[in-house]
Amino acid sequence: MNEQETQLKKQHKFLDFLYWNLVVSVPFITACIAIARDSTLWLVFYIITCVLLVMVIYRFFCTHCPHYLQGTKTTKCMFFWGVPKFFKEKPGPLSLLEKTVALFIPLVVVLLPLYYLLLQPGLLVIYFLSVIVLCTTLRRYECRRCIYSQCPANCVQKDL
Numbered sequence: 384m385n386e387q388e389t390q391l392k393k394q395h396k397f398l399d400f401l402y403w404n405l406v407v408s409v410p411f412i413t414a415c416i417a418i419a420r421d422s423t424l425w426l427v428f429y430i431i432t433c434v435l436l437v438m439v440i441y442r443f444f445c446t447h448c449p450h451y452l453q454g455t456k457t458t459k460c461m462f463f464w465g466v467p468k469f470f471k472e473k474p475g476p477l478s479l480l481e482k483t484v485a486l487f488i489p490l491v492v493v494l495l496p497l498y499y500l501l502l503q504p505g506l507l508v509i510y511f512l513s514v515i516v517l518c519t520t521l522r523r524y525e526c527r528r529c530i531y532s533q534c535p536a537n538c539v540q541k542d543l
């Protein structure tokens with residue numbers, strides 16, 4: 384990695400937000416297509432559930448993040464841009480419950496459309512490949528220089 388890629392990233396840009404949301408949109412739209420082919424009702428249920436689960440992550444995990452603890456009215460980071468801070472800022476370490484939420488809820492979100500994807504193996508392959516690309520790229524380009532030191536996935540070298 385070059386020097387720019389290993390320096391701590393203190394602030395995200397709007398382009399970061401666009402990029403990461405595009406990356407997330409690939410598995411999300413793939414899951415939506417798989418579900419929509421079978422049931423519009425389940426598609427609506429899936430989208431609403433995803434929004435609610437993201438809000439749970441926002442409440443338990445993001446409220447401790449330095450990108451959230453900015454004293455501003457909205458959050459501006461790689462995943463949220465201009466999203467109101469519905470919840471109180473919570474500086475300090477994550478509790479065991481909050482760490483569990485941070486690890487468990489994303490897993491639920493990923494596995495949620497599995498039934499419909501199993502009915503369409505082509506979409507299943509695209510879905511899991513795009514989830515793997517999302518996770519490995521995040522780890523490679525963000526977790527190694529992230530300022531959220533409390534996050535269980537943070538892997539910044541101590542000397543940075």
Ligand code: SF4
Pocket residue numbers: 444445448449450451458460461462463531
């Ligand atoms: S950078 Fe991650 S943890 Fe921090 S506010 Fe954004 S989504 Fe939440």
